[in-house]
Amino acid sequence: MAKYSLYINSDCSLIIEFEEEISLELSRFILGAKLAIEKASLEGFVEAVPAYNSLLLIFEPKAFQVERLLQETKELLDKTKSLAPSQSTRHDIPVCYHESLAPDLAYVANHAGIPTEELIKLHSQAEYPVYMLGFLPGFLYLGNLNKALHCPRRENPRPRVDAGSVAIGGDQTGVYPIASPGGWHIIGKTPISMLDSSRQNPAIAKPLDTIIFKPISLEEFNQYDH
Incomplete structure (x- = not known):
């Protein structure tokens, strides 16, 4: 699993920043995390936006319960599997x-x-x-x-x-x-x-x-x- 830090990014978003250098392997993990979070249907979830070494998670402001979302996101990340090259x-x-x-x-x-x-x-x-x-x-x-x-x-x-x-x-x-x-x-x-x-x-x-x-x-x- 890729090493990461999870932060509050705004009043309706979280950001996951990964420590590894930019690579295909890291991109596969980030996209695997994006898919897992989308499938989890977290309350108030709007969109996941991947970048080179980060993943931005956007939520509806009214549903942005920070402690709950931080915990649920961490649990999902700990179970994340990289996206397969065949995809x-x-x-x-x-x-x-x-x-x-x-x-x-x-x-x-x-x-x-x-x-x-x-x-x-x-x-x-x-x-x-x-x-x-x-x-x-x-x-x-x-x-x-x-x-x-x-x-x-x-x-x-x-x-x-x-x-x-x-x-x-x-x-x-x-x-x-x-x-x-x-x-x-x-x-x-x-x-x-x-x-x-x-x-x-x-x-x-x-x-x-x-x-x-x-x-x-x-x-x-x-x-x-x-």
């Missing part, structure tokens, strides 16, 4: 790395000291686990970016980044699911939608799923219905 799905995401869709590709390659072709190869040959969703609806926080591709965020964020933009920021990579301001370096673009509000689960993936980026040509990109 994850792999998603292949087509990405066009053409310079017309990748304004920062040359900059990131220069920062890494490698040709752009090598950058594309390194970026697309990894399997990226989804640790959490956040920042924007459907934005996937992915792990396992090759260290050679780590690059500080832009000094001047763009006021608008198109939906589908594939980018690198610090030691992470990801895809902007909707148009928004952004400070990550854009190295490509996917023609598929990462977020569909008409689906029961709007985001294309969930925590513990894995993402594979598949390079496509500009011609192939333009064949999609944008």
